[in-house]
Amino acid sequence: MAEPEFDCDLFVIGGGSGGVRAARIAATHGARVMLAEESRMGGTCVIRGCVPKKLMVFASAHPLAAAEARAYGWSADLGPFDWPRFHGTLMTELDRLEAAYTRNAENAGVTIHHQRARIVDHHTIALADGRQFSTKTILIAVGGRPFVPDVEGAELAMISDDLFLMEQLPKSILLVGAGFIACEFATILAGLGVETSLAYRRDEPLLRGFDGELREMATEQLRALGVNVMLGTEPKSLAKADDGIAVVFNDGHERRYDAVLYATGRAPYTGDLGLEKTGVHRDGRGAIVVDEWSQSAVPSIFAVGDVTDRVNLTPVAIREAHAFADTMFGGRPRKVDHDLVASAVYLRPFEVATIGLTEEEAHDRGPVDVYAATFRPMRSAFAGSNVRALFKLLVDPETDRVLGCHLFAPDAGELIQLVAIPITMGATKADFDATMAVHPTIAEELVTMREPARRHRPDAVSERATA
Incomplete structure (x- = not known):
C-alpha cells in the first residue's frame, strides 16, 4: 500500500532554541517543514531567559567594577541606574534576535505559523485559526513554564517572565526559591540597587543539587552582596497592602515588599496540546516520556528540550533537536549523551x-x-x-x-x-x-x-x- 500523502514531513510545535534548530536542520536535509509558535520566536532562552538575564547580569556588575576601579587608582563614580534606558535597549536587542531566528528558519525553507497549535491525532495538527495540516512526523518542543506553588495570594506575585517586562524597578523585592533563576535574579536586583530578600524553604545552602562547597560559597556571596537570605523560610500567604504586598511567612512574621517574585522551578508546558488523545505518555510532572532517540510512545511523535524534563538547559535542547533532525531526515542516526553536561x-x-x-x-x-x-x-x-x-x-x-x-x-x-x-x-x-x-x-x-x-x-x- 502506498504511503499517504502529507502536507509536510515535519511539523514542529514550539519556536524556541530546540524547535528552531530541529526545523532548520530538517529543512536543510530536504524535508518539508512547518513550525508553529504561539508567542515570540526564540522561546524562553532568547526572549525571557538566558539572553536578557545575562545582559542584566552585566548591567548589575558595574557598581562592583567601579569599586574595583577606585581601588586601582581611578576616580570612578556611577550615577543612578537608568532602568528605562537600559530596558529600551534590551527590548531592541530581543527584537533583533527574534527577527534573526525567524529569518534563519524561513531562509532554510521552514513555513512558520505565528499561532498556537494542538495535536488532533498522530498525524494531524490544528492551528488556532482553524486550519489543519497533515504531517508524517510531529516534534514537540514547547519547553517549560514557571511553576508557582499553591499559596494564598500567589496571583499577586511575579514570575521570571515578568521581570523583563517591568516599566520600573521596585524599591524592594522578595524572591522565593533557591535555584539558578532565584540566585541570578538576586544578584541582578541587588546589583541594580533593589533591596533584595530571598526565601528558601529548606534550612540549607542555596543551589540544591550542586557541589556542597559551591553551594555554601554562593550563599555567602549573595549575603555579602547585600541580599537578605532567609533559609528555612517560605511565604504562607500574600495580600495586597497600601504600601505593597504583605507577606506572612511560615514562622508567623510579616513583612512588606514592593514586589514578590516566585522562582520555584519550571514545569513542562504540556497542557492543552491534545496529548490525551494520542497515547503519548507523560510523567507526574507532565513531562513527555521519550526514549534515547527522543521518540515518544507514539512512533510519529517526538519531543526535545525542557518539555521532556531530562536536562533543562538550552544547549541540551539544541543538541537533542539537531540529533533528531539528522536521525530522521539526514540519514545520520545520532543520540545525545546526557551524562556530562556543563x-x-x-x-x-x-x-x-x-x-x-x-x-x-x-x-x-x-x-x-x-x-x-x-x-x-x-x-x-x-x-x-x-x-x-x-x-x-x-x-x-x-x-x-x-x-x-x-x-x-x-x-x-x-x-x-x-x-x-x-x-x-x-x-x-x-x-x-x-x-x-x-x-x-x-x-x-x-x-x-x-x-x-x-x-x-x-x-x-x-x-x-x-x-
Missing part, C-alpha cells in the same frame, strides 16, 4: 560552574580523591576583596579519570566550557598534570594541584592528605 550560574562577582559528579555524588559512588584549592585571586585581592575562589577536581583513584570539576571564580562559566572538553574526552589527572600552566592566571590551579586535599573511601573515615 552548566554555570551567573552570580557576581564570582560565578558557579560545574561538570560531572559532585563531591557528594562521587563519595556515594565509590573511592574518590578530591583535589581542591581555595585562594584569593590576585585581581580582586589587590582591590581589597576577601572573596575566595574554589577550584576542585574529583578523581577516580583506580583509573585516574577526572569525574568532575567545580569552580567558584570570576568568569567560571567561560572556564568550565574549556574544561568540559578534556573531561568529556575522558582525561585523567595525569593529563591535567602534564599540561603546562599559564602564569599568572586563576585557571592555572587546574593543572598545579599535585596532592589530594582529601580522600573518600567506602566504609572508611575520610582522611586528610599531607602535602
Whole structure:
C-alpha cells in the first residue's frame, strides 16, 4: 500500500532554541517543514531567559567594577541606574534576535505559523485559526513554564517572565526559591540597587543539587552582596497592602515588599496540546516520556528540550533537536549523551560552574580523591576583596579519570566550557598534570594541584592528605 500523502514531513510545535534548530536542520536535509509558535520566536532562552538575564547580569556588575576601579587608582563614580534606558535597549536587542531566528528558519525553507497549535491525532495538527495540516512526523518542543506553588495570594506575585517586562524597578523585592533563576535574579536586583530578600524553604545552602562547597560559597556571596537570605523560610500567604504586598511567612512574621517574585522551578508546558488523545505518555510532572532517540510512545511523535524534563538547559535542547533532525531526515542516526553536561550560574562577582559528579555524588559512588584549592585571586585581592575562589577536581583513584570539576571564580562559566572538553574526552589527572600552566592566571590551579586535599573511601573515615 502506498504511503499517504502529507502536507509536510515535519511539523514542529514550539519556536524556541530546540524547535528552531530541529526545523532548520530538517529543512536543510530536504524535508518539508512547518513550525508553529504561539508567542515570540526564540522561546524562553532568547526572549525571557538566558539572553536578557545575562545582559542584566552585566548591567548589575558595574557598581562592583567601579569599586574595583577606585581601588586601582581611578576616580570612578556611577550615577543612578537608568532602568528605562537600559530596558529600551534590551527590548531592541530581543527584537533583533527574534527577527534573526525567524529569518534563519524561513531562509532554510521552514513555513512558520505565528499561532498556537494542538495535536488532533498522530498525524494531524490544528492551528488556532482553524486550519489543519497533515504531517508524517510531529516534534514537540514547547519547553517549560514557571511553576508557582499553591499559596494564598500567589496571583499577586511575579514570575521570571515578568521581570523583563517591568516599566520600573521596585524599591524592594522578595524572591522565593533557591535555584539558578532565584540566585541570578538576586544578584541582578541587588546589583541594580533593589533591596533584595530571598526565601528558601529548606534550612540549607542555596543551589540544591550542586557541589556542597559551591553551594555554601554562593550563599555567602549573595549575603555579602547585600541580599537578605532567609533559609528555612517560605511565604504562607500574600495580600495586597497600601504600601505593597504583605507577606506572612511560615514562622508567623510579616513583612512588606514592593514586589514578590516566585522562582520555584519550571514545569513542562504540556497542557492543552491534545496529548490525551494520542497515547503519548507523560510523567507526574507532565513531562513527555521519550526514549534515547527522543521518540515518544507514539512512533510519529517526538519531543526535545525542557518539555521532556531530562536536562533543562538550552544547549541540551539544541543538541537533542539537531540529533533528531539528522536521525530522521539526514540519514545520520545520532543520540545525545546526557551524562556530562556543563552548566554555570551567573552570580557576581564570582560565578558557579560545574561538570560531572559532585563531591557528594562521587563519595556515594565509590573511592574518590578530591583535589581542591581555595585562594584569593590576585585581581580582586589587590582591590581589597576577601572573596575566595574554589577550584576542585574529583578523581577516580583506580583509573585516574577526572569525574568532575567545580569552580567558584570570576568568569567560571567561560572556564568550565574549556574544561568540559578534556573531561568529556575522558582525561585523567595525569593529563591535567602534564599540561603546562599559564602564569599568572586563576585557571592555572587546574593543572598545579599535585596532592589530594582529601580522600573518600567506602566504609572508611575520610582522611586528610599531607602535602
